Amino acid sequence: MPPHPAPQRYSARVSVVGEDTPIRRTLPHRDRRMVGAWCFLDHAGPVQFGPGKGLHVGAHPHIGLQTFTWMIEGEVMHRDSLGYEQVVRPGQVNLMTAGRGIAHSEDSVQDGGRLHAAQLWIALPESERHREPAFCNYPDLPVLRQDGFTATVLAGTALGQTAPTVVYSPMVGIDLSCTGAARTSLALDTAYEYCVLVLRGAARVAGEAIEQEELLYFAPGRDSLEIATDGEAQLLLLGGKPFGEDILLWWNFVARTQEDMAQALADWNASPNQGGRFGSVRPGSVSAPLSAPSLDGVVLKAQR
Numbered sequence: 591m592p593p594h595p596a597p598q599r600y601s602a603r604v605s606v607v608g609e610d611t612p613i614r615r616t617l618p619h620r621d622r623r624m625v626g627a628w629c630f631l632d633h634a635g636p637v638q639f640g641p642g643k644g645l646h647v648g649a650h651p652h653i654g655l656q657t658f659t660w661m662i663e664g665e666v667m668h669r670d671s672l673g674y675e676q677v678v679r680p681g682q683v684n685l686m687t688a689g690r691g692i693a694h695s696e697d698s699v700q701d702g703g704r705l706h707a708a709q710l711w712i713a714l715p716e717s718e719r720h721r722e723p724a725f726c727n728y729p730d731l732p733v734l735r736q737d738g739f740t741a742t743v744l745a746g747t748a749l750g751q752t753a754p755t756v757v758y759s760p761m762v763g764i765d766l767s768c769t770g771a772a773r774t775s776l777a778l779d780t781a782y783e784y785c786v787l788v789l790r791g792a793a794r795v796a797g798e799a800i801e802q803e804e805l806l807y808f809a810p811g812r813d814s815l816e817i818a819t820d821g822e823a824q825l826l827l828l829g830g831k832p833f834g835e836d837i838l839l840w841w842n843f844v845a846r847t848q849e850d851m852a853q854a855l856a857d858w859n860a861s862p863n864q865g866g867r868f869g870s871v872r873p874g875s876v877s878a879p880l881s882a883p884s885l886d887g888v889v890l891k892a893q894r
Contacts, residue, residue: 594808594809594811594812595809595811597796597806597807597808598621598622598806598807599798599804599805599806599807600616600619600621600622600804600805600807601803601804601805602614602615602616602633602803602804602805603615605632607632607634607645608645608646608647608696608877611634611637611645611705612634612637613632613633613634613709614632614633614803615630615631615632615633616631616633616787616803616805617629617630617631617785617805618630618839618893619805622785622805622807623839623893623894624713624833624837624893624894625783625784625785625807625828625829625830626760626761626782626783626828626829626830626831626832626833627712627713627714627715627757627758627759627761627830627833628710628711628712628761628763628785628828628830629655629711629712629713629833629837629839629844630655630709630711630839631708631709631710631787631805631828632708632709632710633707633708633787633789633803634705634706634707634708634709635662635663635664635704635705635706635707636662636663636704636705636706636790637704637705637706638703638704639698639701639702639703639704639705640702641701642701642702643701643702644697644698644700644701644702644703644705645666645697645698645705646696646697646698646875646876646877647695647696647697647875647877647880648695648875648877648878648879648880649669649671649694649695649862649863649870649871649875649879649880650693650694650695650842650858650879650880651688651691651692651693651842651843651854651857651858651867651868651882652686652688652691652692652693652694652842652843653688653689653690653691653719653843653845654688654689654713654714654719654837654843654844654845654846655688655711655712655713655714655719655843655844656685656686656687656688656711656712656714656757656758657684657685657686657688657694657709657710657711658683658684658685658709658710658711658712658744658745658755658763659678659683659684659685659707659708659709659710660683660707660709660710660744660763660765660826661678661679661680661681661682661683661684661706661707662680662706662707662708662765662789663680663704663705663706663707664680664698664699664700664703664704664705664706664707665677665678665680665698665699665700665703666678666684666696666697666698666699666705666707667696667697667698667699667874668686668694668695668696668725668727669694669697669871669872669874669875670686670692670694670695670723670725670871671692671694671723671863671868671869671871672692672723672724672725673872674725675872675874676725676727677699678727679729681729681731681742682727682728682729682731683728683731683744683755684725684726684727684728685725685726685727685728685755685756686723686724686725687714687721687723687724687725687756688714688723689714689718689719689720689721689722689723689724690719690720690721690722690723690867691723691854691857691867691868691869692723692868693858693863693868693869693870693871694871695871695874695875695877696875697874697875697876697877706789708787708789708826710763710828711844712757712758712759713759713833713835713837713839713844714758714759714844715758715759715833715835716835716846717758718758719844719846726755726756728753728754728755730754731743731744731754731755732749732751732752732753734749734750734751736749736774737772737773737774738768738770738771738772738773738774739766739767739768739772739774739817740766740767740768741764741765741766742764742765743762743763743764744763744764744765745757745761745762745763746761746762746763746829746830747762748762748764748776749764749776749777759831759833760779760781760782760830760831761782761828761829761830761831762779762782762827762828762829762830763827763828763829764826764827765824765825765826765827766817766824766826766827767790767823767824767825768819768822768823768824769822770821770822771818771819771820771821772818772819772823773816773817773818773819774816774817774818775814775815775816775817776814776815776817776827777813777814778812778813778814778829779829780810780811780812780813781810781831782810782830782831783807783808783809783810783829783830783831783832784807784808784812784815784827784828784829785806785807785808785827785828785829786800786805786806786808786815786817786825786826786827786828787803787804787805787806787825787826787828788800788801788802788803788804788823788824788825789802789824789825789826790822790823790824791819791821791822791823791824792819792820792821792823793817793818793819793823793825794816794817794818794819795815795816795817795825796808796812796815796816797816810832815827832894833894834894835894836892836893836894837892837893837894838850838851838890838891838892838893840855840883840885840888840890841855841882841883842882843855848885848889848890851885851890852885854867854882855882855883855884855885858882859881859882862879862880862881862882863879
């Protein structure tokens with residue numbers, strides 16, 4: 591018998607955000623909905639936009655989650671209904687806590703620029719999901735070097751460092767990059783489940799070869815993880831204690847009941863970006879507010 595269950599492998603699917611920006615989505619996957627409280631993972635880029643092009647996502651609402659933007663290349667302007675206007679730059683995290691409800695828009699700062707980023711969502715636990723909305727930009731994250739890797743601690747505690755990002759579940763996030771061959775072993779929390787996504791290059795994780803746009807999942811119980819590369823690469827490691835609560839995820843919302851979800855959709859569509867429950871995003875985006883899709887005929891399935 592192997593000492594640990596074999597890791598599970600999931601392939602990304604291609605989707606589009608904004609007007610025409612392609613992304614690869616690995617969470618939620620039909621066979622793996624969450625890793626800890628992490629419930630959504632999009633990988634955008636690296637892409638070089640043509641003249642007059644860029645990422646443009648009109649005002650849209652969120653409830654019951656945190657949006658977590660890790661910027662690798664390029665600059666994106668965040669505007670929200672609390673009145674914040676904040677450019678997220680390479681090496682920074684924008685963290686928005688939706689709680690009971692917030693709206694925001696996202697736009698490339700430069701037309702024809704580059705974009706490389708990870709957009710993640712974190713499901714809020716029942717005790718926090720109705721909290722007041724909030725936003726914070728984190729320009730200074732712990733960065734350290736180990737065995738040829740540069741590690742940036744994005745959330746939680748790892749490698750003796752604790753990220754300043756405010757989250758509400760036991761979890762961790764680490765970006766690992768290298769410019770050449772590298773090999774290291776990371777200490778893990780045996781109570782956590784983990785996943786690794788390759789953002790650039792290729793790697794071997796716990797002896798398993800993994801290419802770009804593949805997610806490798808590890809069940810709780812491991813106390814360490816070996817990561818090796820033969821050349822330039824970048825990986826995202828996420829982990830957390832299994833969430834333990836059933837959630838519903840539809841469009842931009844995380845809820846617990848079909849009725850709560852339907853009400854949030856109706857509240858937005860009644861006055862999109864015009865006050866009400868979600869407030870109004872300060873003008874500035876070149877894109878119109880988004881319309882929420884109908885739940886008619888849809889029965890949502892709980893996931894964890």
